[in-house]
Every structure is written in structure tokens, then in C-alpha cells.
Amino acid sequence: MTALATAxxxxxxxxxxxxxxxxxxxxxxxxxxxxxxxxxxxxxxxLLGHNGAGKSTLIKILSGAYAADHGxxxxxxxxxxxxxxxxAKRCGIETIYQTLALAxxxxxxxxxxxxxxxxxxxxxxxxxxxEAEARKVMGRLNPHFRRFKEPVKALSGGQxxxxxxxxxxxxxxxxxxxxxxxxxxxxxxxxxxxxxxKQLKQEGIGIFLISHDIHDVFDLADRIHVMKNGKxxxxxxxxxxxxxxxxGMIILxxxxxxxxxxxxxxx
Amino acid sequence: xxxxxxxxxxxxxxxxxxxxxxxxxxxGDALRALELDTRMVGMIGAxxxxxxxxxxxxxxxxxxxxxxWNLSVxxxxxxxxxxxxxxxxxxxxxxxxxxxxxGFTGMxxxxxxxxxxxxxxxxxxxxxWVVAVAAAVAVGGAVGAAQGAVIAYLGVSSFIVTLGxxxxxxxxxxxxxxxxxxxxxxxxxxxxxxxxxxxxGAGPSWMVGLAAVLLSVATILxxxxxxxxxxxxxxxxxxxxxxxxxxxAAIVGAVLVVNSYPLPAPVVRRMMEAQGLSTDGxxxxxxxxxxIPVLIAVAVGVGMTFLSRRTRFGRxxxxxxxxxEAAELSGINTKRVMVMVFxxxxxxxxxxxxxxxxxxxxxxxxxxxxxxxxxxxxxIIGGTSMAGGVGTILGAMLGAMVMQSLQSGMVxxxxxxxxxxxxxxxxxxxxxxxxxxYRRGLK
Numbered sequence: 212m213t214a215l216a217t218a219x220x221x222x223x224x225x226x227x228x229x230x231x232x233x234x235x236x237x238x239x240x241x242x243x244x245x246x247x248x249x250x251x252x253x254x255x256x257x258l259l260g261h262n263g264a265g266k267s268t269l270i271k272i273l274s275g276a277y278a279a280d281h282g283x284x285x286x287x288x289x290x291x292x293x294x295x296x297x298x299a300k301r302c303g304i305e306t307i308y309q310t311l312a313l314a315x316x317x318x319x320x321x322x323x324x325x326x327x328x329x330x331x332x333x334x335x336x337x338x339x340x341x342e343a344e345a346r347k348v349m350g351r352l353n354p355h356f357r358r359f360k361e362p363v364k365a366l367s368g369g370q371x372x373x374x375x376x377x378x379x380x381x382x383x384x385x386x387x388x389x390x391x392x393x394x395x396x397x398x399x400x401x402x403x404x405x406x407x408x409k410q411l412k413q414e415g416i417g418i419f420l421i422s423h424d425i426h427d428v429f430d431l432a433d434r435i436h437v438m439k440n441g442k443x444x445x446x447x448x449x450x451x452x453x454x455x456x457x458x459g460m461i462i463l464x465x466x467x468x469x470x471x472x473x474x475x476x477x478x
Numbered sequence: 479x480x481x482x483x484x485x486x487x488x489x490x491x492x493x494x495x496x497x498x499x500x501x502x503x504x505x506g507d508a509l510r511a512l513e514l515d516t517r518m519v520g521m522i523g524a525x526x527x528x529x530x531x532x533x534x535x536x537x538x539x540x541x542x543x544x545x546x547w548n549l550s551v552x553x554x555x556x557x558x559x560x561x562x563x564x565x566x567x568x569x570x571x572x573x574x575x576x577x578x579x580x581g582f583t584g585m586x587x588x589x590x591x592x593x594x595x596x597x598x599x600x601x602x603x604x605x606x607w608v609v610a611v612a613a614a615v616a617v618g619g620a621v622g623a624a625q626g627a628v629i630a631y632l633g634v635s636s637f638i639v640t641l642g643x644x645x646x647x648x649x650x651x652x653x654x655x656x657x658x659x660x661x662x663x664x665x666x667x668x669x670x671x672x673x674x675x676x677x678x679g680a681g682p683s684w685m686v687g688l689a690a691v692l693l694s695v696a697t698i699l700x701x702x703x704x705x706x707x708x709x710x711x712x713x714x715x716x717x718x719x720x721x722x723x724x725x726x727a728a729i730v731g732a733v734l735v736v737n738s739y740p741l742p743a744p745v746v747r748r749m750m751e752a753q754g755l756s757t758d759g760x761x762x763x764x765x766x767x768x769x770i771p772v773l774i775a776v777a778v779g780v781g782m783t784f785l786s787r788r789t790r791f792g793r794x795x796x797x798x799x800x801x802x803e804a805a806e807l808s809g810i811n812t813k814r815v816m817v818m819v820f821x822x823x824x825x826x827x828x829x830x831x832x833x834x835x836x837x838x839x840x841x842x843x844x845x846x847x848x849x850x851x852x853x854x855x856x857x858i859i860g861g862t863s864m865a866g867g868v869g870t871i872l873g874a875m876l877g878a879m880v881m882q883s884l885q886s887g888m889v890x891x892x893x894x895x896x897x898x899x900x901x902x903x904x905x906x907x908x909x910x911x912x913x914x915x916y917r918r919g920l921k
């Protein structure tokens with residue numbers, strides 16, 4: 212069975228990313244409370260939970276947007292300190308935010324290279340080189356895209372999504388965090404994102420997929436982590452649980468037999 | 479906008495084909511091929527209407543070399559500060575303290591060159607003006623950066639910090655000499671303010687004009703070659719030619735105007751006598767040429783355009799204005815950029831203080847009063863959006879020109895000062911309204 216084969220290879224290799232016992236509180240409310248999750252190379256791990264379950268917050272700690280109050284992050288088994296988005300990117304962790312986090316007033320290339328601009332020999336922006344690479348990476352994601360000179364606010368939802376994805380995959384990401392990547396997309400574009408996920412997975416990139424759409428996750432993910440009220444309810448291989456059981460985990464915090472219960476599992 | 483991804487935009491397909499003008503369907507396509515910024519064309523159109531309107535109303539007194547030369551000198555100080563205000567407003571902030579920083583740094587340079595430096599190396603030392611300008615820029619920059627640090631790191635809104643600054647630095651300007659006016663300024667420093675000593679003459683003006691034309695053409699051609707080298711769409715050849723012709727015509731036109739404004743007869747006679755020439759056979763025509771403050775303003779405009787378009791700093795300023803959260807998540811140190819923006823604004827106030835003090839030939843603690851409003855108005859009229867993320871340096875400088883043209887035209891018409899303020903205020907509101915309509919039309 213493939214699941215067993217993957218499990219065996221997991222035992223041999225260190226996780227690509229491991230978050231151990233991570234907590235963060237905002238004004239006394241524990242948004243994330245002692246959560247441990249992991250991700251292996253070439254694996255898609257779904258992070259599920261209701262709105263306010265803490266999944267976006269947890270992922271923002273990994274992407275450097277928030278600093279955890281407590282806990283440890285390891286990349287390839289090495290403890291790393293992630294205090295800013297720049298640190299996360301240095302570790303090869305790229306994020307596609309739910310809001311896309313695009314600067315609406317500048318063009319696609321400027322967004323893709325934001326914070327990592329290509330410079331000419333004189334230290335000025337090399338817009339032409341950036342546009343050339345943007346055309347290449349966008350050609351892979353959205354072959355019809357031509358509007359390289361327009362600010363991204365003029366683009367359609369799917370095109371904006373492509374720009375955000377292009378920014379994440381262009382810099383040799385090893386870990387990709389996708390926060391609700393298909394929330395703003397139509398069916399055709401959703402399918403396109405799904406194919407991209409499979410392609411990136413084959414390249415050995417580890418992907419955290421955050422979603423509240425359980426069908427999406429079952430289609431794409433190998434494993435799931437479920438969160439409720441800031442705590443980890445449990446972890447399961449998608450092949451070991453049913454959608455109904457996972458819904459039970461999300462809504463009731465009830466851990467089915469096929470899953471490994473976490474600290475947040477209902478007794 | 480439903481399916482834009484599947485269609486080639488007409489502009490890109492047209493311009494890559496490079497078809498001759500005669501093949502074009504209409505004038506709309508031709509204009510699109512030129513890739514002119516419609517907003518900028520609108521600004522220039524508005525300025526042309528103001529100029530021609532005043533010229534008709536004043537019976538031809540407005541569009542004279544003399545008036546246009548004076549107009550350019552009067553615009554310089556506000557135009558320099560407006561370039562910095564663009565970046566401040568683009569980052570969704572405001573700086574209300576620029577007039578007071580100008581007043582304060584003006585007093586500092588006044589005291590420095592009229593009282594402190596003469597004690598060290600006497601009057602009329604050729605280095606005095608250099609030290610004075612450097613000090614003005616440094617003091618202004620430090621004041622601006624300090625305000626920026628409070629805004630960025632302590633999280634006090636820029637409106638409040640600079641409103642405080644408006645009072646603080648105006649008060650500080652008074653304290654420098656406890657209210658005394660300092661005069662006169664150093665002889666060389668005085669040239670920064672214009673006047674006939676502060677004009678460079680006809681020959682050098684032509685050289686400046688020629689250099690500007692060559693630089694513009696080189697920039698346009700190098701950009702074109704780079705784009706073509708990457709296989710990107712470029713303007714058709716005829717359109718590139720038209721753009722180059724327009725730019726060159728504007729520069730040559732400016733040189734012709736400043737070179738047809740003669741120095742007054744007594745000045746020419748004195749100059750000739752100083753050189754031991756006879757003044758019996760009538761006086762020759764000696765032109766003003768470009769005024770030094772105008773050249774400073776143009777240089778600042780070019781430098782600031784370069785900074786905003788071609789450097790990381792500029793890119794970050796616009797990204798922060800477009801989406802501060804996205805900029806932060808991209809790993810940009812947004813706080814440091816904010817400090818730099820306000821520091822730059824302060825440094826430009828220092829430079830403007832030199833121009834204003836030199837022009838007045840005196841440092842007074844009231845110098846620059848209300849300038850913050852003219853500077854902000856210039857930036858806004860020039861198309862800078864209060865919502866942030868949008869604005870151009872050239873637009874703000876044109877905005878400063880529009881404001882000064884209105885005032886200068888009304889002076890020529892004999893309109894009272896209170897009425898002038900009413901008109902300028904109404905024009906500001908109307909300009910922003912038109913801009914709002916334009917933006918809505920885009921969506």
C-alpha cells in the first residue's frame with residue numbers, strides 16, 4: 212500500500228517542517244494552544260478547522276507574520292528561528308495568503324519580486340529582467356496572461372491568484388503554505404490549482420493546504436491535521452478516515468479510530 | 479473584464495506589430511500606440527488652459543518670457559517639497575510640518591552663513607554656500623527622520639506628529655534668533671534664489687537644454703532596446719519618434735523662453751563697465767537664461783523620479799501605499815522605509831529653505847508659513863491619491879506650477895489676496911473631484 216510505503220520513508224527521513232508544541236495568545240485568548248504538526252517532502256497536508264479554529268494563525272507563525280509565544284520550529288530537523296517573513300523565506304517557506312497579499316497598485320512582475328527585486332549592475336531595479344522572468348513563471352501557470360503592464364488591481368480573481376502563486380513558487384520553495392487557495396476561484400480555476408498542487412508535489416515540495424472545504428482537501432491531501440479552539444484534535448491519513456469522521460473531528464472534536472488523537476480531542 | 483486573460487489587449491498587439499501610421503484605424507489607436515499617460519496629458523492640458531486663459535484676460539501679459547521666468551522661480555521652492563510630499567502621501571501619510579521645517583532650517587542656514595561662518599573664515603568665502611546648503615539638508619533630514627521614527631516606531635499617526643511638528647518647528651525657528659530677522663545672505667548663496675545674479679545666461683542654458691535632450695533621447699532609446707532585447711512589445715517606430723520630438727520640443731521651447739527674457743538695462747551696463755567695455759554704442763541683448771532655483775527643482779524632480787521608479791526604496795514606498803500588510807509580509811522593513819520617506823521630506827524642506835531664504839535674501843522665522851498647504855495641494859492636484867499608492871513626481875511639479883500660475887495670473891489681473899485664496903481653495907477641491915471621476919471611470 213502506498214500509505215505504508217510513505218510511512219516507511221517517513222521513518223527514514225526527517226520531516227521537512229515540524230512545529231512542536233506551538234502556542235500564541237492575543238490579549239489572553241489562546242489562538243493556538245500547544246499544537247504540534249509536521250510535513251514531509253512531496254507531501255500535501257491539509258489543515259482543517261472551523262473559522263477561528265486557529266489554523267490561519269498557526270500558519271502565520273510558520274510564515275513569519277506572527278512570532279510564537281512558545282514552541283519550536285524545525286526545518287529538516289534543524290531548529291530555526293522565524294521572526295519575520297524574511298526569515299521564513301530564507302528557510303524556503305513560501306506562503307500564498309488567503310487575502311493574496313498583493314500590492315494592488317503595481318504590476319505582476321513587481322509583486323512577484325516584491326522584497327526580492329532583481330537589480331542591475333548599478334543597483335537600480337532591473338524591471339526588464341523581472342518582467343522576463345515573470346512572463347516565464349506566469350506562462351507556466353496561466354499561459355494566456357498578457358497584462359504585464361497593468362497594476363494587479365485591474366486583473367481578474369483568477370489572474371490575481373496566479374500572480375500570488377507565481378510569487379510563492381518562483382523562488383525555489385521547499386515548503387508551500389496555501390491558505391484557502393481556491394476560495395475566490397471558479398470551478399475551472401480551482402481545477403487548475405489542483406493540478407498545480409500535484410505537479411509541485413512531484414517536484415518534492417511539501418505543501419500545507421489550509422481549507423474549510425473538506426472535499427478539496429480529500430482530493431489533494433495525503434494527511435490531515437484538524438484543529439478546534441486553538442488545539443489539535445488529531446492527525447490522520449486521508450485513506451484511513453471518512454469525510455463524515457473528519458467532519459466529526461472538525462465540529463465535535465471527536466477523534467475516530469483511524470486518526471491519532473491530539474491534545475484537543477474530545478474525551 | 480470578465481475574460482481578459484484569453485484576449486490580447488489591443489495595445490500590446492498593435493505596438494508589437496510596428497505597423498506604419500497610415501494603416502491605423504483611427505486617432506484613438508494612434509494615441510494608444512504613443513502610450514502616453516492620459517492623466518499627465520490632462521494635467522498639461524489644464525495648465526495650457528490656465529495659461530492661455532490668463533493670457534487672454536490680461537491682454538497678453540501672462541505668456542511673456544518675463545512672466546514665465548518669474549513663474550518658474552516662484553514655483554521652485556514648493557515644487558521641490560512637493561516631490562517629497564508625493565512619497566509621503568503615497569505611503570498613506572501626510573506631512574503638515576513642511577512649512578515650519580522650512581522656516582526652522584532657513585533660520586539655521588541664515589545664522590550659520592551670516593553670523594557663525596564669517597567669524598571662522600570671513601565674509602564671501604566660496605565655501606560658505608556649500609556648508610550652508612549641506613547644513614540645511616542635514617538639519618531638515620534629521621528633523622524629518624525624527625518625526626518619521628515617532629510615526630513608524632511609536633505608532634503615532636503622521637497627521638498628529640506633523641501637526642505637532644508644525645507648531646514645534648515654527649517655534650524653534652523663532653528661538654534660533656529670538657525672532658530677529660537675519661540679513662543679508664552670502665553673495666554666492668543668494669544665487670540659489672534666482673534674480674539676475676541667479677540666472678545662468680543664454681549659452682549655458684543652451685548647453686543644459688542640449689544635455690537634457692540627449693539624456694532624454696538616450697533614456698528612451700536604451701529602454702526601447704532593452705525591451706526589444708527581451709522580446710517585449712515596444713512602441714512602433716513612428717510613435718517613439720513622436721515622443722522624442724515632443725520631449726525635445728518642450729526642452730528647446732523652455733530654453734527659447736528663458737533666453738528671450740533680457741537682463742534689465744542698468745544691470746547690463748554695470749556688467750559691461752565691470753568688464754571695461756564701452757557702453758556708448760547702445761546696450762546688447764543679454765538674456766537671463768535658466769534661473770538656478772529652477773535648475774535645482776528640475777534636478778530634484780529628475781532625481782526623485784529616478785528614486786521612485788528605479789530603486790528598491792521607491793518600489794517599497796509604492797508597495798506600502800498599495801497594501802501595507804502585503805509589503806510587510808513580503809519581508810519589507812516598512813518602518814525603516816517610513817523613516818526614510820519622512821527624512822527625505824525633511825531634507826527637501828531644507829533644500830527649499832535655501833531657495834526661499836536666498837530669494838528673500840533674509841532668514842525670517844515666518845518663512846514658509848502655509849507652505850504645507852501649497853505643497854500638499856500641489857501633490858494632490860498633480861494626481862497623488864490620498865488613498866495612497868498612486869502619484870507621480872512630474873505630476874506634483876506640474877501641480878505646483880498650476881497653483882503658482884493661478885496666483886500669479888490673479889496678481890496680474892489685480893485680484894485681491896483674499897479672493898486669490900478663495901479661488902485656489904476651490905480649484906483644489908474641484909481638481910480632486912475631477913480626479914475622483916477619472917478614477918471611477920477606470921473601474
